Amino acid sequence: MDRDIIRRAQDGDHDAFEALAIGVSGRLYAVARLILRDTHLADDAVQETIVTIWRRLPTLRDPDRFEAWAYRLLVNACADAASRRTRMTAEVRLLPRATASDDTASQLADRDVLERGFRHLRPEQRTVVVLHHYLGLTATEIADITGAPTGTVKSRIHYATAALRAALEADERGPAAAAGGGR
């Protein structure tokens, strides 16, 4: 991120803030959609995050930490959105699937299995999975964003990833077992 743009936005320059928001919003939106698995909740979470970034930007002391700080606000907004989903369980709906013409059959199968496995994870586990496997952040960086101790983050990454791996492996054993039984 451009330090000058951040400084100007901190001083109340709204044009600079717009440039900043345009630069970061795509990644924020992708992360929110992956964590929440719900378009409307992701829309709300990202809007709240952008508004909060604007309001609180003058309190950010180190512009080099802007991106981590923005992700922290987003993670909090996603937790808030997830709690709203708890109160609106009846309204939760499945996301429409994106078209993926070059998907192989196995990738399509992965998608179903991982989608189901992911939905069984707790919100904080989903968050670390997205931050670690999608953004490629380390446990220390995730700890900085989520406010959880590094050891807790490592544990969440371990157990969440293990759950997804187990879902994939169980899915593979299913067809294999069926094939073996026919011999």
Add this chain to the structure above:
Amino acid sequence: MSAPRDPDVRIQQWLVGEAPNDIPHHVLSAALDRTRTLPQERSIGGRGLRGRVRLDRRRTLMLVAALVPVLFALAVGAGALRTPAPTVTPPASVLDDLRRDGRVRIAVRPDHPQSPLSGVATGFDTDVATALADRLGLQPDLVIEDVSTMLGPDRGTWDLALPSTPDWLIDDAAFAHSAPYYRWTHRLVVPAASAASSIADLAGGPICAVAGDPTETWLRGGYGGASASPAATSIVTRATDADCLAALTAGDAIGAVTAHLSDADISVIGEFRVIGGPDAEPRSVVVRRPADPGADPGDLLAAVDDAIGAMRADGTLTQLSERRFGGADLTGP
């Protein structure tokens, strides 16, 4: 083309495939529209987010302009002039700060007394947190945190916390807590066929407790400030209530103290009989004590106590307890 077999690569590939390429225009433009009419927050004195005085730029300038003549008069007067006594700025109020935001972050733990529903924790504390925020006139932002994080050295990322842990385990130096909003009952159970009628009959032991739970402390002495164990008996520990009951069934223990099972749970299982247990464990709402003499959480705590009192008086707490704990009201004062 076949999919890679490395599970981590497959997880990463799935996430990348599921992520949208960009933010929808209407989402970004709506957010930017909102920021055009909102002032930015400014901090004075470089204090933390929650404890700071929030003023926009115009109000800051007005404040400075108002303070200059006062400071000048104080400087040149030096007692010769009868200047008004300087008023001591009261510490910022945490409650006022939250009410300016209109929101309150309330931490609840992901496990007991919550349970996962559709992948999201829901339960008694989430219900109480929502009702409490409503009584405070604030919009709740529920934060799901492990107790170790919530009450740990970093003290979590919340304004109010419902750790559902006994009051006596809360560090008084770092936190203050409300009056209890419920009291959890731990039960000493034996197999239905056992002749034991009190803990004294289990002196031979062993009695099973969930490792690290306050009930282990009860058996060893020290529960709620007690200095002695309730009976001289040997103790075995297991990871969960279910493991303790399994030990009871297998004959590896002759009694067990429940950590998280309600009376309704025990009744449903049906193979065990309650013969006692420690006094009910008081559980309260927690606020942080300020790290510096800045924001004062006293008014927030008083408002929480008032809200709990009102929810108890009008039956809200009872209703929530009975709904979540199999008809039991654990919310007596």
